[in-house]
Amino acid sequence: MDKFLVLFLSLLLLAVHGRAEYSEDDKLRIVEDLVSWDVEDEYEAEDSANTFWDSERSAKVLVNLDSFGAAGDGISDDTEAFLKAWKTACSTSNSVFLVPPGRRYLVNATRFKGPCADNLIIQIDGTIVAPDEPSNWDPQLPRIWLDFSKLNGVIFQGNGVIDGSGGKWWASSCKKNKTNPCRAAPSALTIDSSSSVKVKGLTIQNSQQMNFVISRCNSVRISEVLVSCPGDSPNTDGIHISESTNVVLQDSKIGTGDDCVSIVNASSNIKMKRIYCGPGHGISIGSLGKDNTTAIVTKVVLDTAFLKETTNGLRIKTWQGGSGYVRAVRFENVQLQEVANPIIIDQFYCDSPTACQNQTSAVKISQIMYRNITGTTKSEEAIKFACSDTVPCSNIVLSNVNLERKDGTVETYCNSAEGFGYGVVHPSADCLSSQDKGCITSDVIKSVVATEPELDHIVHTEL
Numbered sequence: 453m454d455k456f457l458v459l460f461l462s463l464l465l466l467a468v469h470g471r472a473e474y475s476e477d478d479k480l481r482i483v484e485d486l487v488s489w490d491v492e493d494e495y496e497a498e499d500s501a502n503t504f505w506d507s508e509r510s511a512k513v514l515v516n517l518d519s520f521g522a523a524g525d526g527i528s529d530d531t532e533a534f535l536k537a538w539k540t541a542c543s544t545s546n547s548v549f550l551v552p553p554g555r556r557y558l559v560n561a562t563r564f565k566g567p568c569a570d571n572l573i574i575q576i577d578g579t580i581v582a583p584d585e586p587s588n589w590d591p592q593l594p595r596i597w598l599d600f601s602k603l604n605g606v607i608f609q610g611n612g613v614i615d616g617s618g619g620k621w622w623a624s625s626c627k628k629n630k631t632n633p634c635r636a637a638p639s640a641l642t643i644d645s646s647s648s649v650k651v652k653g654l655t656i657q658n659s660q661q662m663n664f665v666i667s668r669c670n671s672v673r674i675s676e677v678l679v680s681c682p683g684d685s686p687n688t689d690g691i692h693i694s695e696s697t698n699v700v701l702q703d704s705k706i707g708t709g710d711d712c713v714s715i716v717n718a719s720s721n722i723k724m725k726r727i728y729c730g731p732g733h734g735i736s737i738g739s740l741g742k743d744n745t746t747a748i749v750t751k752v753v754l755d756t757a758f759l760k761e762t763t764n765g766l767r768i769k770t771w772q773g774g775s776g777y778v779r780a781v782r783f784e785n786v787q788l789q790e791v792a793n794p795i796i797i798d799q800f801y802c803d804s805p806t807a808c809q810n811q812t813s814a815v816k817i818s819q820i821m822y823r824n825i826t827g828t829t830k831s832e833e834a835i836k837f838a839c840s841d842t843v844p845c846s847n848i849v850l851s852n853v854n855l856e857r858k859d860g861t862v863e864t865y866c867n868s869a870e871g872f873g874y875g876v877v878h879p880s881a882d883c884l885s886s887q888d889k890g891c892i893t894s895d896v897i898k899s900v901v902a903t904e905p906e907l908d909h910i911v912h913t914e915l
């Protein structure tokens with residue numbers, strides 16, 4: 453950072469109100485730490501190499517599902533054809549596994565296993581549908597529908613649709629009807645234990661439970677994906693990232709009945725860019741730490757997002773009793789419209805039929821930045837930091853946050869949360885610098901216009 457920036461930051465931070473828990477030097481260092489890194493987008497430079505197979509037809513070996521006996525009528529069981537075509541495509545270099553356009557292929561729960569020969573492209577232009585009857589689901593595969601594993605350097609692309617036919621699964625969920633037993637349901641598309649994977653342009657919809665799971669992967673880029681489920685379909689997370697590193701998710705639209713994106717244990721270097729979310733439960737880190745487990749999530753950036761009428765906006769959720777940490781997270785350039793809990797850290801998360809007890813252990817949350825976050829809140833508590841009494845949240849930074857409520861005041865709730873704000877912060881971040889537990893700062897005065905202070909401008913250019 454240059455001297456002028458340091459001077460400017462110092463002057464600005466000196467003007468921060470409230471009982472400063474952090475020295476001005478601390479604040480400066482914290483802000484620097486929070487903005488001095490970015491998640492590398494290793495694919496950005498090689499966009500032209502995004503081989504649409506048409507352009508390289510000569511070099512490719514087409515493996516057309518229809519040549520393997522698929523009926524594509526949406527009624528006949530095409531599982532065998534899929535498996536045979538997969539066997540051929542996976543074992544042949546430069547092949548294109550083609551799901552042709554204009555047809556519907558009914559497929560059971562299936563594992564598509566790698567490793568495969570080089571340069572496999574999975575071109576999905578038609579529709580793949582799941583059988584809709586939960587009672588006929590393969591009991592050996594309760595959590596999956598289309599599961600791809602151990603792939604390296606594979607591209608999934610096309611204008612096709614992956615449709616989980618989830619209606620009956622949703623109706624039989626214990627979230628819908630408390631008399632139903634709580635049981636697992638399949639995820640529509642899973643990419644597991646893979647590396648250097650690209651996914652572009654697909655639509656994933658009506659999943660039985662989670663729509664698209666990335667687990668145990670390294671280096672994944674998802675772009676121009678559409679995820680769609682009804683707003684009241686239970687547990688239908690849009691994109692769920694678990695035990696994965698270097699994941700870029702961009703230019704995607706997600707509307708669902710649970711989190712648009714959820715990022716859980718052992719994930720780091722995750723970047724989400726230009727995301728539309730709604731309906732849904734927002735963009736979540738967590739839940740983490742269930743059943744006293746250890747969870748670690750680091751280096752997550754959400755940059756440029758629009759969230760519409762979601763129940764949460766930018767959320768971190770952990771269960772009491774967990775351990776591990778969430779560290780180095782930036783939520784920036786986000787616009788929210790009529791969101792119920794726009795900014796929320798909930799360390800008392802409890803998504804179980806029985807009440808959860810408070811415990812002394814918790815997942816530690818620190819170095820979380822919210823900057824340039826604007827829009828409207830449905831609830832009065834526009835900003836909520838409900839942190840563990842024994843493991844406080846620390847280094848929470850708010851900069852240029854402006855949340856309004858149509859007819860009413862807005863407030864910030866803090867429990868055991870430490871941090872500070874600079875620039876415009878509405879409702880005020882004062883409770884972050886107070887030692888009180890369960891403290892609220894309420895802004896009665898309507899906020900000033902959210903002009904972008906120079907500080908933010910300067911810091912942006914430092915990236």
Ligand SMILES: *[C@@H]1O[C@H](CO)[C@@H](O)[C@H](O)[C@H]1NC(C)=O
Pocket residue numbers: 529531532560588589590
């Ligand atoms: C697909 O699932 C149905 C219902 O369990 C079963 O009858 C059918 O044999 C399965 N198809 C294949 C190819 O395994």
Ligand SMILES: *[C@@H]1O[C@H](CO)[C@@H](O)[C@H](O)[C@H]1NC(C)=O
Pocket residue numbers: 629630631632
């Ligand atoms: C819940 O499920 C039970 C048992 O299947 C059924 O009798 C009841 O009508 C259902 N309730 C609702 C509200 O759907």
Ligand SMILES: *[C@@H]1O[C@H](CO)[C@@H](O)[C@H](O)[C@H]1NC(C)=O
Pocket residue numbers: 695717718745746747
């Ligand atoms: C968290 O991730 C680590 C590393 O992959 C793994 O060993 C551990 O089992 C995971 N914990 C849970 C609760 O899934």
Ligand SMILES: *[C@@H]1O[C@H](CO)[C@@H](O)[C@H](O)[C@H]1NC(C)=O
Pocket residue numbers: 743744773811
């Ligand atoms: C978690 O730890 C607490 C405190 O030690 C214990 O009471 C509880 O039974 C544990 N829960 C699980 C699911 O292991």
Ligand SMILES: *[C@@H]1O[C@H](CO)[C@@H](O)[C@H](O)[C@H]1NC(C)=O
Pocket residue numbers: 756757784785786787824904
């Ligand atoms: C703030 O975020 C909005 C998107 O929500 C974006 O249009 C605007 O350019 C951002 N402002 C700055 C200064 O980055």
Ligand SMILES: *[C@@H]1O[C@H](CO)[C@@H](O)[C@H](O)[C@H]1NC(C)=O
Pocket residue numbers: 800808809810841867
């Ligand atoms: C757990 O602690 C929080 C914060 O002190 C408190 O608001 C909540 O009521 C407690 N929950 C239980 C079940 O004791």
